[in-house]
Amino acid sequence: MSLQLDFPAVLGRWPNFLAGAALTLELATFATVLGALFGTLAAVGRGSRSPLIAGACKVYVETIRNTPLLVQIFLVYFGLASLGLKFSAFTVAVAALTINVGAYTAEIMRAGFEAIPRGQIEAAEGLALSRLQIYWHIILLPAVEKVYPALTSQFVLLMLASSVCSQISAEELTAVANYIQSDTYRAFETYIIVAVLYVILSLVMRAGFWGLGLVLFPRRRRLGTPL
Amino acid sequence: MTLGGHLNINHLMFLGQGALWTIGLSVIALIGGGIVGFVIALARISPLKSVRIASGVYVQLIQGTPLLVILFLGYFGLAAIGLKVSPLAAAGASLTLYVSAYLGEIWRGCIQSVPKPQWEAAEGLALSRTQRMMKVILPQAIRIATPPTVGFMVQIIKNTSLASVVGFVELMRSGQIVNNSLFEPFAIYAIIAVVYFTMCYPLSLFSQKLERRMGRGRSNLAPA
Numbered sequence: 001m002s003l004q005l006d007f008p009a010v011l012g013r014w015p016n017f018l019a020g021a022a023l024t025l026e027l028a029t030f031a032t033v034l035g036a037l038f039g040t041l042a043a044v045g046r047g048s049r050s051p052l053i054a055g056a057c058k059v060y061v062e063t064i065r066n067t068p069l070l071v072q073i074f075l076v077y078f079g080l081a082s083l084g085l086k087f088s089a090f091t092v093a094v095a096a097l098t099i100n101v102g103a104y105t106a107e108i109m110r111a112g113f114e115a116i117p118r119g120q121i122e123a124a125e126g127l128a129l130s131r132l133q134i135y136w137h138i139i140l141l142p143a144v145e146k147v148y149p150a151l152t153s154q155f156v157l158l159m160l161a162s163s164v165c166s167q168i169s170a171e172e173l174t175a176v177a178n179y180i181q182s183d184t185y186r187a188f189e190t191y192i193i194v195a196v197l198y199v200i201l202s203l204v205m206r207a208g209f210w211g212l213g214l215v216l217f218p219r220r221r222r223l224g225t226p227l
Numbered sequence: 228m229t230l231g232g233h234l235n236i237n238h239l240m241f242l243g244q245g246a247l248w249t250i251g252l253s254v255i256a257l258i259g260g261g262i263v264g265f266v267i268a269l270a271r272i273s274p275l276k277s278v279r280i281a282s283g284v285y286v287q288l289i290q291g292t293p294l295l296v297i298l299f300l301g302y303f304g305l306a307a308i309g310l311k312v313s314p315l316a317a318a319g320a321s322l323t324l325y326v327s328a329y330l331g332e333i334w335r336g337c338i339q340s341v342p343k344p345q346w347e348a349a350e351g352l353a354l355s356r357t358q359r360m361m362k363v364i365l366p367q368a369i370r371i372a373t374p375p376t377v378g379f380m381v382q383i384i385k386n387t388s389l390a391s392v393v394g395f396v397e398l399m400r401s402g403q404i405v406n407n408s409l410f411e412p413f414a415i416y417a418i419i420a421v422v423y424f425t426m427c428y429p430l431s432l433f434s435q436k437l438e439r440r441m442g443r444g445r446s447n448l449a450p451a
Contacts, residue, residue, distance in 0.1 A: 066381060066427035067420045068388035070399060075420060078412035163293035167392065174295055187303030191296055199291035 010189045013180050020176030021197050027090070027172055028159035028205070031097035035158065036151075038098055039105025040140075046110055057106070064103035069164050072096055077168045093165040093172075101158045108150050112143030145217050152209035156202050163198070173197060234414070238405045245401025246422055252387045252397055255319045257380060260326025267331030268338060274356075282331070289328035295389050297321045302393040318390035326383055333379060337372035338364060374441055378434035381427045388423070398422060 045057035064072065073096040080087060087095075116139055124138045144151070166175035173194055181190040270282035289297070301321035305312045312320075341364050349359040391400035402419040406412050 062428065062431070063420075063424065066385075066431055067423045068385040068399065070388045070391070071416055071420045071423060074412065075416045078416065082413050160291075160293040163295040164389070166295070174293065174299075177296070177299070181299075181303060186307070188300070188305075188307040191300040191304055195288075195292045195296050195300065198293055198296060199288060202291040 005189055006186060007189050007193070009184055010180060010186045010193060013184075016176050016180060017173070017193065017197060020171065020173035021201060023090075023170070024159065024162055024172040025201060027093055027097065027162045027165065027170070028155070030094045031101055031158055031162070032155045034094070034098040035101035035105055035155075038102035040109050042102055042106035043109035043113060046106065047113060061103045061106050064100055065107070069096070069100050069161055070167065072100055073164060073168055089165070089168050089170040092168060093162070093170040097158060097162055097165070100161070101154065104154050105151065108147050108154060109143060111150075112147040113139060115146050116143055145219075148209075148213055148217065152206065152213075155209070156205050159201060159205055160198060173201075232409065234405075234409060234411070238409070241405060242398065242401050242418070242422070245396060245398040246426075248396060248401075249384065249387050249398040249423075250426070252315075252318060252322065252390060252395070253380070253384045256322035256326050256383050256387065259319060259323030260330055260383070263323060263327035264330030264334060267327055268334035269360075271331065271335045272338060286328045286332055289324055290332070294321070294325050294386055295392065297325055298389055298393055314390070314393050314395035317393055318387070318395045322383070322387065322390070325386070326379075329379060329382075330376070333375050334368070334372055337375070338368045340371055341367045371441070374434050374437035377430055377437060381430050381434070384426055384430075385423065 042057045042060060045053050046061070048054045048057070073093070076096040076099070077089075077092045080092065120138055120142075121134060124134045129137070162172060163174040165172055166178060169175060177190050177194040181187040184190065267282050267286065270278050271286070273279050273282070298318065298321045301324075302312065302314065302317040305317065345363055345367065346359065349363040354362065387397055388399040390397055391403065394400070396404070398419060402415050406415045409415065
């Protein structure tokens with residue numbers, strides 16, 4: 001066994017690495033925003049009075065949470081193709097990641113909704129707030145505030161999971177790494193660099209969410225509750 | 228389109244074999260990751276600051292890296308430095324690392340959620356640190372840790388699908404191989420999805436059931 005690391009050979013490709021990291025972040029951002037909307041809708045749907053809507057949302061959440069992301073991505077990629085719908089790998093990746101993270105977000109949001117005391121909603125009704133006002137101020141925002149740490153962890157996990165999109169040749173960080181290592185024969189160095197880049201990306205995302213939390217939930221900061 | 232014939236009993240047998248390997252790899256990952264994870268959990272609450280910091284860095288590094296990259300590091304990386312590793316060894320080792328970081332953190336949380344007076348009472352009885360851990364804290368922590376651990380097993384089973392990219396023939400890879408001869412991706416990946424679901428869903432339900440039972444048990448124990 002002889003270990004001779006040659007990082008310069010690989011580091012020369014830094015523009016490719018950066019482009020890959022940028023695309024990973026872009027994928028993660030799209031999927032986070034869309035997945036948050038999608039998941040919140042599914043969480044609201046699960047609480048619906050119509051058993052059809054509630055059942056459909058439950059089936060969606062349980063199916064996605066109990067099958068691997070890789071299988072889901074392949075199903076979306078090849079499924080759309082077999083229907084004759086041609087999309088770029090990036091679009092498919094965003095769609096698959098959105099569907100995936102939506103299910104986890106739905107479960108987290110449901111826990112948030114369940115944590116809202118019934119009395120607060122009754123109090124809001126007593127104050128003659130409209131349904132929309134109640135939903136926004138009394139249910140949605142406090143629920144998000146309660147589950148914010150769990151939500152942000154989920155979105156960081158999503159960013160890491162986006163590496164799986166390399167398997168449908170979306171040109172994100174892991175795909176770039178596969179390309180560089182087959183080009184330079186320096187697999188160990190390449191994947192070490194990529195691992196470091198992912199660690200940096202997840203730290204950046206965590207810091208970003210922490211800052212966003214301070215802006216969104218000033219009450220928390222005043223009360224001194226840790227985010 | 229019937230480029231390569233129809234799905235027949237041989238294909239299904241092959242998929243079944245892949246499913247068995249998925250279970251096998253999951254068990255390896257759970258046992259390996261469980262052993263290392265237990266050490267990590269104890270190291271994270273060690274009285275020695277250096278041990279706490281080292282284990283904390285380990286967890287941060289592993290949790291900040293995608294499993295796919297860990298797998299590539301294990302497979303191509305070790306080969307590049309002259310260590311010939313089989314896909315099974317690479318996948319087993321990578322999954323062990325990955326699982327240990329997550330289980331370590333889950334179990335640390337469970338150990339620390341044992342009520343503080345229990346620690347103090349054990350100290351008051353002049354038990355040594357090992358005795359406190361083994362006789363007072365861990366028996367209670369194991370009870371708390373069971374539902375999240377069962378829940379995490381679902382993640383392990385799903386994540387073994389990534390071992391397919393380093394050529395380990397588990398369920399996902401056997402599905403890809405069958406697809407290469409039949410060219411019916413939608414049907415085959417749907418079957419694969421159903422098989423994963425039938426492995427994972429009972430575990431999810433069991434974990435939820437355990438959680439509910441725990442919740443009831445704990446509320447009975449809670450002081451008035």
